[in-house]
Every structure is written in C-alpha cells, then in structure tokens.
Amino acid sequence: MDRTMKRLLKLSLLLLCNTCILAQQKAVIRIDSGSVKNTVAPTLHGVFFEEISHGGDGGLYAEMVRNRGFEDNRLPPGTHLENGNIFPRRTPHYNLAGKPTDWTMPWTLTTEWPGWRLAGDTAAIRVRLTKAHPLNSASPQSMEISVSGSQAANPPQLVNEGYWGMGVSKGKNYHLSFYARDAGNYRGTLELALLDRSGNALATSQVTLKPGRQWQQYKLRLEAFSGEDSAQLAFRFRGKGKLWLDFVSLFPEETYKNRANGLRADLASYIAGLQPSFLRWPGGCFVEGINVESAPNWKRTIGPVEQRPGTFSVWDYWSTDGFGYHEYLQFCEDIGADALYVFNAGVSCEFRSGTFVPDDSLQPVIDNVLDAIEYAVGPVTTTYGKMRAANGHPKPFPLRYVEVGNEQHGPWYAKRYNRFHEAIRKQYPDIKIISSMGIGDINRWTLDSIRTTDIADEHAYKAANWSFINYNHFDGYKRGDYDVYVGEYATNAGVGQGNMLAALNDAVYIMGMENNGDLVKMSSYAPLLENVNSRHWPVNLIRFNSAKSFARISYYAIKLFQENRADENFVVQQSIIPLDGAYPNFSGGIGLATWDTQTEYKDLEIIANGKQVYRSDFLARPDEWKVVSGQWQVNGDAWQQSGNGAHLLSLLKDLSLEEYTLRLKGRKLSGYNAFIIPFAVTDERNHLRAHIGSYVNKNSVFEQVINGSVSNIGKYVPLRQPIETGKWYNIRLEVGRNQVMVFLEDSLLMSHRHTEKLVSIAGRDRETGDLILKVVNGDDHPYDVEIQVAGGFRKHSQVRVYEIRAGRNEENSFAHPEKILPSLTELTTTEPSLKRRFPANSITVLRIR
Ligand code: AHR
Numbered sequence: 001m002d003r004t005m006k007r008l009l010k011l012s013l014l015l016l017c018n019t020c021i022l023a024q025q026k027a028v029i030r031i032d033s034g035s036v037k038n039t040v041a042p043t044l045h046g047v048f049f050e051e052i053s054h055g056g057d058g059g060l061y062a063e064m065v066r067n068r069g070f071e072d073n074r075l076p077p078g079t080h081l082e083n084g085n086i087f088p089r090r091t092p093h094y095n096l097a098g099k100p101t102d103w104t105m106p107w108t109l110t111t112e113w114p115g116w117r118l119a120g121d122t123a124a125i126r127v128r129l130t131k132a133h134p135l136n137s138a139s140p141q142s143m144e145i146s147v148s149g150s151q152a153a154n155p156p157q158l159v160n161e162g163y164w165g166m167g168v169s170k171g172k173n174y175h176l177s178f179y180a181r182d183a184g185n186y187r188g189t190l191e192l193a194l195l196d197r198s199g200n201a202l203a204t205s206q207v208t209l210k211p212g213r214q215w216q217q218y219k220l221r222l223e224a225f226s227g228e229d230s231a232q233l234a235f236r237f238r239g240k241g242k243l244w245l246d247f248v249s250l251f252p253e254e255t256y257k258n259r260a261n262g263l264r265a266d267l268a269s270y271i272a273g274l275q276p277s278f279l280r281w282p283g284g285c286f287v288e289g290i291n292v293e294s295a296p297n298w299k300r301t302i303g304p305v306e307q308r309p310g311t312f313s314v315w316d317y318w319s320t321d322g323f324g325y326h327e328y329l330q331f332c333e334d335i336g337a338d339a340l341y342v343f344n345a346g347v348s349c350e351f352r353s354g355t356f357v358p359d360d361s362l363q364p365v366i367d368n369v370l371d372a373i374e375y376a377v378g379p380v381t382t383t384y385g386k387m388r389a390a391n392g393h394p395k396p397f398p399l400r401y402v403e404v405g406n407e408q409h410g411p412w413y414a415k416r417y418n419r420f421h422e423a424i425r426k427q428y429p430d431i432k433i434i435s436s437m438g439i440g441d442i443n444r445w446t447l448d449s450i451r452t453t454d455i456a457d458e459h460a461y462k463a464a465n466w467s468f469i470n471y472n473h474f475d476g477y478k479r480g481d482y483d484v485y486v487g488e489y490a491t492n493a494g495v496g497q498g499n500m501l502a503a504l505n506d507a508v509y510i511m512g513m514e515n516n517g518d519l520v521k522m523s524s525y526a527p528l529l530e531n532v533n534s535r536h537w538p539v540n541l542i543r544f545n546s547a548k549s550f551a552r553i554s555y556y557a558i559k560l561f562q563e564n565r566a567d568e569n570f571v572v573q574q575s576i577i578p579l580d581g582a583y584p585n586f587s588g589g590i591g592l593a594t595w596d597t598q599t600e601y602k603d604l605e606i607i608a609n610g611k612q613v614y615r616s617d618f619l620a621r622p623d624e625w626k627v628v629s630g631q632w633q634v635n636g637d638a639w640q641q642s643g644n645g646a647h648l649l650s651l652l653k654d655l656s657l658e659e660y661t662l663r664l665k666g667r668k669l670s671g672y673n674a675f676i677i678p679f680a681v682t683d684e685r686n687h688l689r690a691h692i693g694s695y696v697n698k699n700s701v702f703e704q705v706i707n708g709s710v711s712n713i714g715k716y717v718p719l720r721q722p723i724e725t726g727k728w729y730n731i732r733l734e735v736g737r738n739q740v741m742v743f744l745e746d747s748l749l750m751s752h753r754h755t756e757k758l759v760s761i762a763g764r765d766r767e768t769g770d771l772i773l774k775v776v777n778g779d780d781h782p783y784d785v786e787i788q789v790a791g792g793f794r795k796h797s798q799v800r801v802y803e804i805r806a807g808r809n810e811e812n813s814f815a816h817p818e819k820i821l822p823s824l825t826e827l828t829t830t831e832p833s834l835k836r837r838f839p840a841n842s843i844t845v846l847r848i849r
Helices: 003-022 265-273 325-335 365-377 383-390 408-428 444-449 500-514 553-563
Strands: 026-039 079-082 085-088 116-119 125-130 141-146 158-162 166-168 173-181 187-195 201-208 216-223 228-250 280-283 311-313 317-319 338-343 399-403 430-435 455-461 483-493 520-525 529-531 541-546 549-551 568-577 591-594 597-608 611-615 625-626 632-636 639-640 648-652 660-669 675-683 686-693 699-706 711-713 728-733 741-743 745-751 758-764 771-777 783-789 798-805 823-828 836-837 842-848
Touching: 003 823, 085 549, 125 158, 141 430, 158 311, 173 187, 187 216, 187 408, 187 675, 201 216, 201 228, 265 541, 265 549, 280 325, 280 399, 280 520, 311 338, 311 648, 311 686, 317 597, 325 338, 325 365, 365 383, 365 399, 365 408, 399 408, 408 430, 408 444, 408 591, 430 483, 455 500, 500 520, 500 758, 500 771, 500 842, 549 728, 553 842, 591 597, 639 648, 648 675, 660 675, 675 798, 686 741, 686 745, 699 745, 771 783, 836 842
Parallel strands: 026 783, 280 338, 338 399, 399 430, 430 455, 455 483, 483 520, 529 541
Antiparallel strands: 026 568, 079 085, 116 158, 125 141, 141 228, 158 228, 166 228, 173 216, 173 228, 187 201, 187 228, 311 317, 541 549, 568 758, 591 648, 591 675, 597 611, 597 639, 597 660, 625 648, 632 639, 660 728, 675 686, 686 699, 699 711, 728 741, 741 745, 758 771, 771 842, 783 836, 798 823, 798 842
16 A cells, blocks of 8 residues: 555544534533523614615615716716826825825726716717706716617617616516606607617606706606516607607506615515614715715715715715615614614724814714704704604604714724713713724724714724634623624635635624623624625625515624614623543644745654654655645745745645644745745635734744634734744744644743534523523534533423524525525423434524423
C-alpha cells in the first residue's frame, strides 16, 4: 500500500470512529424555575425598514412604474458632475477636524430616462425631456413626444420597464394614472397596454386626450386577462402629432389593506407576520444622505405624490418618497407596531461627504423634527396635527420613539444629541429618544459624553460563529440609566446569501439579548428587504423580485422567537457531559498561506501519537502541495509565496489529522503581515488558521474561513515585536482535541479552545404560564439532552415542539420558498424529566404547559 493510500485509509477510519462518538454526545439542561434571572421586554423584536436594495421603491411600495416623474436623471442636490463622478461641495467633514474629504461617487446613469425605452415603429417617434411647462416644481421635467405616423400593426410605443419588470397576475386589476397635455397637437387615440416579455398584450385600454394647454390627469383601470412576472407598460401611439407626458403611475388594485398609494401585499404581510413591536424608518445610512443637501426631510414626503420631489439615496438611486412619512405611520398603525422615526441630525454620512449643518444653524433642523412629531401625535388644532387630519388621519399615530441620526458618534455628536434631546423632551415627555452609537458595540466615548439618553442604538453585523463564541457579549455591559436597542443585527459573513448557518447564529444572538433582557429591550434585523436585482448589502431578510418573494430561514427563527418570547427568564445550567476521549474538534488537513505578504516556509514536520507522519521536502516532493492561489514555488529548500494579494493559499494534499504537533520555519520577505498557518482544513474554502503578524504585523489572531469568507474567531494578541523581515522563525502548532496552541520561537503566542455550539435559554410566558425552552444546536452532531426542571415536570403536561432543522448551507429560494420552515410536533410528559435529541444544526422551541 503506498503512502497516499495509507493516509486515505487512516482518514476513513477516523471519520468512521468520529461518527460513533458523535451519536453519543450528551448534555443536561437544568431549569431553575424558582429563580427569575431577568425580564424580557415585550418590545424586544421590531423591524427596521431602509430604502436600500430597492426595499421601498421597486419593493414594499407597490408603485410599478420606474421613474414615473421623468426626474431620475437629476444630479443629487449640492453636487456637480465631472468625468463621470459626482462631487459634493467641499465643505468640512463632521469628524475630520474641520477638513473636507475628497469623497466622490461614480455617476452610473447610462440613459437620460431610466426605466423608459422606445419600441414598435421607433422611426416614427421622437422623445426628449423638457422643462417647458412643468407639471409642478417637484416634477419639473416631462417627456415631449412627437409622433410622425402610426401603422396599425406596429405603432410607435413608449415603454416603461418597471423595476426589473412588473408582476402582473391574470384576472387582477391595475390602476393607471398619468398626466398629459397635448396643446391641441396630438390627433388620434392613445392606447395603454400591459405587455408580456414578447410584447403581447396582457391588458389594454384606450384614451382620447382632451385638447388644451393645461396638464390633465387621466385614470384608467387595466384588467389583466393573462399574467406575467416581468411585464411592462406601453403607451401605444395610434395617432399623430406632439404631446407631453408626466407622472405615470401604475398600482395593483390589491395592496396591503387595500390602501391607495399602498404597499405590496406579499411583502407587507411578511413584515406584519413578524408582529413587530415597532418599526424603524427610513434608515440606516439613507437618513444621513451623501451630503447635507441630500438628507431626507419628512416634509417633502407627505401630501400628493406628484408633489414629492424624492430623495437621493446613499445607495445610489432616487427614492420617490411614495412610501413617505404618512404612509409609514399608517403602516405602523395597520400592523399594530409603534413608530420609531429616525431623523437626520444635520450631519451627512461620514463615509461619504460628511458635510453638516453647523451648530449655530441647527435650530431649524430641531424645529423640523418637532414639526414631524407634531404631525404624528399633535392635536388637530396644531399646524401639523391639522395637516395630518387633512391627509385623512385625524387620530394621532402611534409614534413612540425618535432617533437622533444614524450611526453618528463621538463627543461632537453627543453635544448635538443633547440639544435635540432637550427640545424634544420639553415638548414631548413621553416620546423615547434614542441616541446612535456609530457602527458596532455601544460606544462608551459617545455614551459618556451624552447628558442623558433613553436608549442607545448599537449595530451588530457579525461573521458566522461569532454569536456562539460571544454568547455572553452583553453580560459584561455596564448597566446604567439607559436601555440598549440593537437597531441593526445580522450574521452576514461566511453564510452565503443567508443560509441555515446564518439562522443558527442569528437565533443564538437573539438568545444572548434575551439573556440580558434587563438591558437589551429592542432589536431589529437589518436589512429587511432586498430586490434581488439590486443588492446593496450581502445578506437581507426577505428577498423578492417584481412578482415573487420569500423569507430566509432567519426570518422564521425571529418569528418563532417572537411568538415564543418568555416574559421572564429563569436561571439555567447547561452541562455537556464529557465523552470518553473528547471529540476531535480540529481534525482535517493543514496548509500554508499569506495575506498581502511574501513569505517562505520550510522544514515542516508533523508528529502524531509520538511518530513523525509527515516531513516536507519541497525540493524533491513539491507535488505534495496543492497551489490554490498565489505564486508558490520552490526556492532553495523553502516553499515561497511571492505574489501580491489577500488569502494566497497552498494546501498539503491527502493528509487529514486529529491531534498532532506541526513544526515549521517561516521567513517574511516583504509585505504587510507575516505568517498564516491553516489547520482543520476541510477544503480551500473552509478551515481555521493561525495568523501570526496580522493587522499590519502588530498582532496575532485565530481566523476562520467559512465558505471562502475570512473572519477572526478570537481576540487580537499583540505581538511583543513585529516579525522581522528576513529572519527565520520557529513556529509550532499543538493541535489537541479541544484546544490549539501556537508557539513562536518556543514561547506560547496564543491559544484557542473549541466552543461547543449547544445553547439554551428558558423562561415563562406570564399570560399562559407556559415554560418556554429555546435550544440551538449549531454543531454538526446531535445532542441527547435530559431537560430537568425544579420539582420535576408534571405528568401529562402538553409539550409543543417547534423545530427548524437543515444543512448549514441550505437556504430558501424562489424555487423553494418554504423549503425550510419550523415544524410542529406535540407530545406529553411522562417522566419528571424530559429527554430529547436535538439534531445537528437545529433551532428548537419547546413550549411546555
Ligand atoms: O443596513 C445597512 C447599513 O448598515 C445601514 O444603512 C447602516 O446604518 C449600517 O451601517
């Protein structure tokens, strides 16, 4: 038997052996139902809407026509165009000590009239945008159309493509409206049609334009006799002459709660299905704007839609503001959620221009916020309360929270926050005022500089496994006279477009918040919505196109946890029973790697069970190494990586190990970092690695590579001295069953312990008295668990078991939107303790009467 065969045989034996051990992993969960640990706020789960990835326009907002006002070619306010880029006015950046940034943004428009195209007999039609005779100041441009003739079989057409098509269903009605003026020029009829992909009509109607110089609005109902996911709207000119069109709008008759200017029923129903306690709107970075001139202003988003000029979104498209402040407040009321309105604090996004309204000019910005609150909750006798009533809603809306800016931070922000807080508190003592905290954890610097805040908003985007390793993240937070709102959270790296691994992590993240329910009172997943044709963020909760939608597994995990939220948590002790001979948690292959660095490795030796199982000879046997990426070649007796770039990898072929010592020498030749030693290699896209001299040769850290995405799994360990270029270092990895230790020049540099991925929390629903136990098993093997409760379970108690279970890489999709959903089984207790197997990669909720 040759060496390769021996290795493969060893590997199969190991795998076989592991499988027998895995089936027996046991644990005990002890619930002390006499000891309440803390309460969990009914406000814990909310929803966060942002105009990103066309979540609103081309998404939740049911408008089907794109660029309905022919205004989408406008430059954002306060910018100019130069060599294909837009430049803001160079006024100081908020955080750069009075200096402006050199930030610019590519202006990617390829047509003057996005969303529109000509079809049919295009030789007989000419179009141009004009500002002559504007419809109003918010929609100054219109489309001037000159038709020189029309053949019955092939009339000239102006077609709107919608937001990557329009979802049209057979038998459903669609409301079309548009403004036209013909100045007595156009003779003949105008046909309106919904078309399928091949240009066949799905619905048609006709109008004869009224002569006159004034703009006239036309309203029609189109009934679809056939359906199509990617339909388009056509104006077919069956006449001759000149006319002008503006503000073309098409809505399905059926919107959520059948509201006019309403919301797409499928997407709104998903949101309602979460039973959110609050709804945060309208962002996110959207709130900040690319510059101070582009910031959203609620006053531009109310009233007749054709009089709303829109807002340029930081996500590089114009928002119509059709889903404006009033519609948002109405939606909150419709789904029984409190409103959480985030307003611009007079500061634009610091990663864009960062321009701001100076402190001495802030008062109008503060007044504008007070007006917004008055619009939502003020009596009808007030200016804005009266406006709300005139817009159809005399009763106050459920506005309960406001947030001062998005992700602003630091003492300058704190000073500004204090002014907003003071003004709002004085007039509206019951409204809770939230402070932003930058990106990431609660920013102490910010918090300590703020005089007083009701709620601090932390944002938490994490990589796979972070939640398991950092389950106790909130335990260490200093308690004070404020609550924490995790305004944006998601596991969004190493999880594809949001698979089961993401859901497992998100579930554990929520359990970490519940476990700190005295502090974390609110949370919202982010981003909520993604039109799959325009993704601005890697992982989003609900995905859709013009006709279909589906929710990711994380959505069902959040929904399950919201429906089974305990009001108070009990003290729970969970113990994983050690197996005879612990499970080898770091089995797999090894490799060598670099990141923006040129490095050599040599004299690599692996010792397992006291025997040498491998010794490198790069000169004689370079073929034992697979080059995955980078420029690896033999140099003398070393294996040298000389290329530039991140994650340059070479793997030792055909060797899989459990417990072993790896020794080698490494020498940095040039570049930013130093050495990377992959271990526990499943494949080139999935492994762990020890990174020595990471972060520009300052630290060392353990990293994980999951589905090709790299993230830290430990804390940075500062290097006493940077790795010297040109010097050979002795590196050693001691890979044990549960722990890996890394030595540099024979001194311990860092160590990493395996985290078991069984997490549980239990509490009680006060209303029903039910005991609710949540268990996540994120390991690749099941756990046989004995669940014990103080005093024992009563016999014949009813137990409802909800379980979400899937392979880590599995996801819902358009083709299989409900592939992975919670299942429900019911059982009754027979013994004082409950025994249950929690399958690999599962989220379980047990509701025990
Ligand atoms: O959710 C996407 C973005 O992430 C938000 O706009 C911003 O607040 C955060 O950084």
